[in-house]
Amino acid sequence: MTIRALQSRDVEAILAIQTACPEIAQWTAWDYDRVARGEMAGWIAENGAEVTGFVVARRLSNDLEILNFAVELNSRREGIGAALLGEALQWAQTFQATSAMLEVRASNLAALRFYERHKFEVVGRRPRYYTAPVEDALLLTATLR
Numbered sequence: 001m002t003i004r005a006l007q008s009r010d011v012e013a014i015l016a017i018q019t020a021c022p023e024i025a026q027w028t029a030w031d032y033d034r035v036a037r038g039e040m041a042g043w044i045a046e047n048g049a050e051v052t053g054f055v056v057a058r059r060l061s062n063d064l065e066i067l068n069f070a071v072e073l074n075s076r077r078e079g080i081g082a083a084l085l086g087e088a089l090q091w092a093q094t095f096q097a098t099s100a101m102l103e104v105r106a107s108n109l110a111a112l113r114f115y116e117r118h119k120f121e122v123v124g125r126r127p128r129y130y131t132a133p134v135e136d137a138l139l140l141t142a143t144l145r
């Protein structure tokens with residue numbers, strides 16, 4: 001498995017992974033092209049020529065915000081998510097980020113277990129934050145130093 005910066009040629013594969021993940025924000029090709037242009041930070045995992053996962057993040061002052069993140073359904077629980085999160089956290093070190101944050105659907109137990117394992121804690125709830133279907137968001141943060 002290789003992790004590298006997200007490029008515009010990855011967008012089609014990312015959209016295919018995203019379509020199979022109703023839990024996450026459904027971004028457009030244009031959104032991911034912005035990542036490829038460097039307006040946000042993004043990485044993909046690949047296995048040979050196949051994109052198996054992606055993460056998009058941004059710097060918010062002294063924090064890292066994870067914006068969108070998924071691993072292809074058949075490649076989960078093989079450490080790809082950990083490797084992608086690790087890349088984002090390593091990038092956060094370059095600007096001395098003090099914390100990482102993200103929102104997750106309250107029913108997304110797999111993601112909650114995953115983030116718990118990486119020392120994230122639930123610090124808040126945003127009622128009815130998500131649409132289609134309407135659901136609360138849990139706000140998670142992790143202290144980075």
Ligand SMILES: CC(C)(COP(=O)(O)OP(=O)(O)OC[C@H]1O[C@@H](n2cnc3c(N)ncnc32)[C@H](O)[C@@H]1OP(=O)(O)O)[C@@H](O)C(=O)NCCC(=O)NCCS
Nearest residue numbers: 023069070071076077078079080081082110111113114117
């Ligand atoms: C969250 C996600 C990115 C994790 O990716 P991954 O490649 O499976 O993660 P890893 O293999 O590095 O970590 C697996 C660990 O996470 C936790 N975990 C992941 N899925 C789990 C599940 N379905 N049930 C319980 N724990 C789970 C466990 O601790 C697991 O370790 P284990 O397999 O030894 O029990 C992946 O499940 C995913 O793409 N989910 C759909 C999209 C999503 O929810 N994105 C995050 C929204 S912010």
